Amino acid sequence: MRFKKELDYVHLSKYFYIFSITLTILGIIFLAVFNLNYSVDFKAGSNVDVSLSKNLTVDQIRTAVANIGTDHEPNITPGTQRVTIRYDEELTNKQDAALKSAISKLDDKASFEVNTVDTEMARELARNAIYAVLISCLGIIVYVSIRFEWRFAIAAIVALVHDAFMVVAVFSIFRLEVDLTFIVAVLTIIGYSINDTIVIFDRIRENLRFGKQKTYDDLKDLVNKSVSQTIMRSLYTAFTVFIAAFFLLVLGGESIKMFSLAMVIGLLFGAYSSIFIASPLWLLLKKNQKAKPKGKPAKA
């Protein structure tokens, strides 16, 4: 179960840089053209989740809810014994009640979850989410700069922004629905991804204490060595957290499906970026620190 030979992670990272940059550009294009598929949490409207005891067709439901007095046609997404009905307008109490009674006529065991969000509130939620991401990045930069050095902080932030963006990009590309729990997932991924990166950086910092690294090759070997020393731990941890998220995705409640999916995607990118993006990036930054007279080790 061990890698006997050290892989040249630094060399390999060139290909992964290309992969990540390509995916980033693709993500930006998709975001610019199609944006994200926002749920009612971020754009005003009502979302009705119905859990059914029998299978109903979209047509049956469309007919049933046609007369509840809404201005727009709802968007109906069927699932197994489950239907999501989305309105771009906020349902009033009367419409809400009418909808429930119409569907209850088709299936008296139907159970509902209704979410209604007002436009102003939706904007506020989105704004807070963006603030949260920015401020946590700032907090991490400060902490890592104090505990390590700024180069580690920069590399760590690039890696975590990369992870967060990748999840956003995947959700945009596959038109997956972005709701409030998605933000929670992205923030958790940031927390997890930084966790992962820190473990490897810790090892690099530790190894920096032994011997002097004079040349770029010394540093490169050091990074390769540090990554290979921690790779099993990185893989095991990614694996165990992945298991937890995976079971939530497959077996967990419907309302955290998107959360779990975002987590699964994010965890994979988190492990990947810690190994192939963050550490080589630190090396790249470190390489340009030539001006210093001695191969000064990083301050602890």
Added chain:
Amino acid sequence: MKRLLSFIITVLVLVAVMAVSTPGLLDRVRLGLDLKGGFEILYQAQPSEQGKEVTRASLLQTAASLEKRANVLGTSEPEVTTEGTDRIRLKIAGVTNEAEVREKMKEPAVLTFRSAASGDPEGTYSKVELVGSDFVENAATIGRDNLNQIEISIKVKDKQKFAEITKRLLGQHLAIYLDDTKLSDPQVRAELTDGTASISGNYTIEEARNLADTINLGALPLKLTEKYSQSVGATLGKQSLNQTVQAGLIGSVFILIFMIGMYRTPGLIASFALILHTWLLILVFVFADFTLTLPGIAAFILGIGMAVDANIITNERIREEMRSGKSIMSSVKAGSKSSFRTVMDSNVTTIIVAAVMFAFGTGSVKGFALVLIVEILLSIFTNLYFARWLLNMLVKAGKLSKPKQFGVKESEISAL
């Protein structure tokens, strides 16, 4: 021998405590609406009169009135909290006549006394003289007037103000409006100095009582608009709870199997620490009276994954030391020491993220962040200190002397 004994006693006592207390504890965990059904509404409060501000006092008073109102309507455990400077969050669980309750909650009747402004058509009044907050709480009572007609009396807070109004409007009409419905428009016949206004008319007792109730309900100091609402059917909530808990259990069992298979005895200790960690978290939930929501369970399960990380880092490090040829005793010592800093660093960074989520999040995001923070703190205690302590006891008792017990093959160990 003494060490082994204290190890065994510690483990046995903890197992017993956990086994006995867990069923009772689980019953006492407060479930969120998304898990037991119910509805939640976030209101934004606005001053009921223009030019006035929403004060902390008026917000609290409105929240209190809302709670009273929910109680009057016969709902169980209504939960009303204020949020920020002008918001009120209302949570009501297990409501059967949801639509009706919501309607009553959402449209608080606003009681006003109005007089005719110039240009008002006959019988309509648009100049507001008194508003809801000018009336005493539960102001409306029913009685009978001299002619034995049913009469609803409303008490006004400021007698002088009422006296001034009635003096000014002597001979004119002072109409009583509930929202935009005119209840009555009696003529002011005398200056009223006792601070009580009366509505009399052809009401039956029933009607009068309803009207008085509505007026009392309507005496909200602030006007509310729904900003966000979520309603979950009880069946759906239960379904979500079962599914998520089941997913969590299966995921956890896999993690435990992985840990034991990979790290053998230390893995077993790690698994024990993980179970203790989960039990403590439930304990915190019960004693701190946290509400468990769906995202909370998700954080719960992810936290287990993160807690495993601490164990993996430590155990990998110990194995590494062993492979380099150190003795078991010194491997455990060196491995625990060097992994400690790493685990702390990685946990602190995650706490930073969680703290930001807590500060900026609302509702479920806040809950998620809180669970994560508590969990990381508990994890530092159980998976770092406690697991290490147990492991040390076993090593010192001489019960862990073979590399195999750590999942390390003899062939992997290089000579010093």
